Amino acid sequence: MNRFMLILALLVVLLPVGSAFAADASEGNAKPEESAAAAKANFYATVAMACMFGMAIAAFGAAIGQSLAAQKALDGVARQPEASGKLQVQMILALVFIETLAIYTLVVALILLFANPFSGMVGKV
Amino acid sequence: MGSLEAGIFKFVMPFPGLSHTGQVIVTNTIFVFIIVLGISWWATRRLSLVPRGWQLIFEMTLGWLGGFMSDIMGKKSGPRYLPLIASFFLFVLAGNLIGLIPGCTSPTSNINTNLGLALIAFLATFFVGIREIGLKGYLKHKMGPVLAIAPVLFLLETVGEFSRPISLTLRLFGNIMGEDVLIMVLNKLAGMLGYIPMIPVMMAILILPIITSLVQAFIFALLPTIYFAGAMGWGEHEQHSEHTEVSKEQAEQQNT
Numbered sequence: 001m002n003r004f005m006l007i008l009a010l011l012v013v014l015l016p017v018g019s020a021f022a023a024d025a026s027e028g029n030a031k032p033e034e035s036a037a038a039a040k041a042n043f044y045a046t047v048a049m050a051c052m053f054g055m056a057i058a059a060f061g062a063a064i065g066q067s068l069a070a071q072k073a074l075d076g077v078a079r080q081p082e083a084s085g086k087l088q089v090q091m092i093l094a095l096v097f098i099e100t101l102a103i104y105t106l107v108v109a110l111i112l113l114f115a116n117p118f119s120g121m122v123g124k125v
Numbered sequence: 126m127g128s129l130e131a132g133i134f135k136f137v138m139p140f141p142g143l144s145h146t147g148q149v150i151v152t153n154t155i156f157v158f159i160i161v162l163g164i165s166w167w168a169t170r171r172l173s174l175v176p177r178g179w180q181l182i183f184e185m186t187l188g189w190l191g192g193f194m195s196d197i198m199g200k201k202s203g204p205r206y207l208p209l210i211a212s213f214f215l216f217v218l219a220g221n222l223i224g225l226i227p228g229c230t231s232p233t234s235n236i237n238t239n240l241g242l243a244l245i246a247f248l249a250t251f252f253v254g255i256r257e258i259g260l261k262g263y264l265k266h267k268m269g270p271v272l273a274i275a276p277v278l279f280l281l282e283t284v285g286e287f288s289r290p291i292s293l294t295l296r297l298f299g300n301i302m303g304e305d306v307l308i309m310v311l312n313k314l315a316g317m318l319g320y321i322p323m324i325p326v327m328m329a330i331l332i333l334p335i336i337t338s339l340v341q342a343f344i345f346a347l348l349p350t351i352y353f354a355g356a357m358g359w360g361e362h363e364q365h366s367e368h369t370e371v372s373k374e375q376a377e378q379q380n381t
Contacts, residue, residue, distance in 0.1 A: 089193070096344045100292060103299035110302060 036123035043122045051109040058105035065098040146235070154232040157219045165215075187211055190346065197347075198354045202257055206353060209249060213242060214346035217297065221338030224305050225331065227312065234301040236294060243290035243297075246349040250286070254356030266358045289352060293345065300341050304334040 073091035077084045111117075140148055168179035176184050190211055195203035217233055224231030232238045254263040269278035311330065315323040 092340060093344070093347065096296070096340065100296045100299075103296055103303075106303055107295055107299045110299075110306070 039123045043119070047112055047116065051112055054105055055102075055109050058102040062098055062102035065101075066095050069094040069098060147237075149230055150232050150235045150238065153223060153230055154220075154238060157216065157223055157232055160223075161215050161219050186214075190214060193347065194350050197350050198357065202357065206249075206253065206350075209245075210346050210350055213246070213349065214342055217242070217345045218338065218342035221301055221304075221342055222335070224301065225308065225334055225338070227308070231301050231305060233297055234305045236298045239294040239297045240290070242345070243293040246293060246352070247286075247290040249349065250289075250352045250356045253353045257357040262358070263356065266356075289348075293348060297341055297345055300337055304337055307334065 069091060073087050073094075076087045140151055143151065164179060165183070168183045172180065187207070191204055191207050194207055194210060197203070198206070220231050220233040220238070223229050224234060254266070258266065267279055267282050268275040269282075307330070311323070311327055315327070
């Protein structure tokens, strides 16, 4: 328990580092110049990076959540193989609920990439 | 996004007032209707006591689905709503699998189709609850066990009830749209690298969309069943005896 707390504290301390890197990378050359083309390129680059980071975090969380559900289902089947049909159905149901949260993120990413509602205001502040 | 919207016959039914995407989606929906009804008609042409061919496939599928519904909703009212749930299942399954044909678009990859289906399921839970336990029983079930927290619980249950069609829609839309985007990307990749080397890669990658289509169709049929069971108050009142009857039967079957 002590070691677990130590590792958890380390991860919490390292949490802002990732976002600092991301902010530095994506806003490093984000000084808006006067040309509309540069503003457009900057906008689409930021949108693409936001979608990629969001989807990566959602996939990470969904993978861990689904692996927990699958672990318990496999434990149950190993303990009692004749209940495998019922356990399989419950596992699929749980997996779909967890996966839905990652799918919400995917839907937002698709909307931002393909049907961006803010793309009309690029270049005019 | 041009290749995402192409229809297989390169023609769309000219519905006035729809955009091009809308016309493609409605054409493909009618196409899916024709496929499902056509295969159903072919399966029931010469019904025999020992099923063969498509009749066997349909009997297995509907029997399995009916078994699930009886498990979740009880033996009395399970088979009563099988037509609705099986319609959901067959339409969503056919609609998902159509998108795997190169050049076709799934009707379920559009949010309007999914919203229509989800609204049908949402209204159906209301009617199922009223039909099974009456209007007073349904409202009393929504108000919870204690009368003191009834307004809060009623509000919470109503808001949760509204979140169900949204989650049904977005789940199906996100999964099938992701599948379509994947196939579009594969097509573009095949266009760049040549089609012949891409065939084994596409065969291997296409397993995932097929599994996703099957699972999403099953989930779209299973979740309204669970919502119906929740609307009927399943598992809270006297249905416990029916549940233990079923498990006693299963225990007897396992013993013999």
